[in-house]
Amino acid sequence: MKLKEKRNVPTTQPHMFSNADLWRLMLPLSIDQLLNSMMGTVGTLVVSNLGSAAISAVSLVDSINVLVVQAFYALAAGGSVVCSQFLGCKRPKEARHAAEQLVFVTFILSIIIGACCLIWNRQLLKLIFGDVEADVMTYARQYFMISAISYPFIALYDDGSSIFRAQENSSLPMKISLASNVLNLILNLLFVWGFHMGVVGSALATCISRGFSMVTVMLELHKPQWTISLQKYASIRPSWHQIRRILYLGVPSGIENSMFQFGKLVIQSTVSMMGTAAIAAQGMTNILENLNGIMAIGIGVGLMTVVGECIGAGRKDEAVYYVKKMTVVSEFVVIGSCLLIFALVRPITYFGGMEPESAKMCIFMITCITVVKPLVWCLSFIPAYGFRAAGDVKFTMGISAASMWICRVSLAMFLARALGFGPIAVWIGMFTDWTIRAVIFTLRFRSGRWMEHKII
DSSP states (O other): OOHHHTTTOOOSSSOOOOHHHHHHHHHHHHHHHHHHHHHHHHHHHHHHHGGGHHHHHHHHHHHHHHHHHHHHHHHHHHHHHHHHHHHHTHHHHHHHHHHHEEEEEEEEHHHHHHHHHHTTHHHHHHHHSSSHHHHHHHHHHHHHHHHHHHHHHHHHHHHHHHHHHHTTTOHHHHHHHHHHHHHHHHIIIIIIIISOOHHHHHHHHHHHHHHHHHHHHHHTTSTTTTTSSSOGGOOOOHHHHHHHHHHHHHHHHHHHHHHHHHHHHHHHHHGGGGOOHHHHHHHHHHEEEEEHHHHHHHHHHHHHHHHHHHHTTTTTHHHHHHHHHHHHHHHHHHHHHHHHHHHHHHHHHHHOOOOOHHHHHHHHHHHHHHHHHHHHHHHEEEEEHHHHHTTTTHHHHHHHHHHHHIIIIIHHHHIISSSSOOHHHHHHHHHHHHHHHHHHHHHHHHHHHOOOOOOO
């Protein structure tokens, strides 16, 4: 197999990964991240023609969904780092065992979380968003209940794609994601516009598409041709030693990602008091801002595999080199993405059927993001992926959580509630958060202390 053949290359080569290797790994990952983000975006765009209440409900629930998705993704990423480091030091049997434990622990957690959201959906929505309009709450409950059913699908698909990524195979998950997105689009149009099922139809379309992704990736992972293949899912039993390794990496990253999304929920509760127009504008702005950075996030995710293998092989100088290189590449990607979204925001708000007031707020916020994001975003995110792959997860979690609560939440709420800035207050807090983290993570990278941890 490709991975084993690559290990036979003499260690005198200049770098562990050639430019062609990086291209084959990073490009499918960037496209995969974009496609994954489109899963929820398609539903939002389709239901936008149903009125502000529908799009507001979907955007509110998607805030919760993203929190859950990010938590599962962080656990999967923690498992992929363990697998990458085992493969880096040529221990494939232990890499397979770590992959089995990843699937076991995330499946159990996803069942528990999904069940809780099904049982207490009304209470959770009211706790987070307060007393929203009756129509918005009705739509939100419908969308939330069906979304909760898909949580195990999301968790297991993330596991499978992360395990393939650890083997430097990012093209297969991308193809599965592409097929799933095509299915999601077709079902959304059929259920919402054809059968007039409203937000229920959109939620069902996304749930079915995620189920398809999960089944496909798990069946593919079952094939014995892969370095890491899982042959007997039903016979997997917990190994707490390996689970602790995965949780050591995954839990801090999961807390960090969930903190970000929880912070967004706190902010969303403030925005929800500004009226339906502000909710719709903020919801669409969140989607578009996510899109203009998602491909760079794919590069960061790929960087975890690269740095993990370098650290596992004892080549720390290579890890430093690739963090620098991929941060520069990400900068060009972010600039291009921001300019593209800026060019498309007016057509999107128009053809999406947004009301004029909501569209105006959305366009203004996207303009501000286009100016600020290329200046500080990459330094605040991309090096941190390398830190996590080296085991420096607690530092990134602590800094990110502190900066988020001080800037994204406290500053944004002060500007919105005390000074009446409106939805733009959210983004002022976000810009401040990005800037502070960019400075701190740059200093951390230059110190080299992020490479002083040991995982395996």
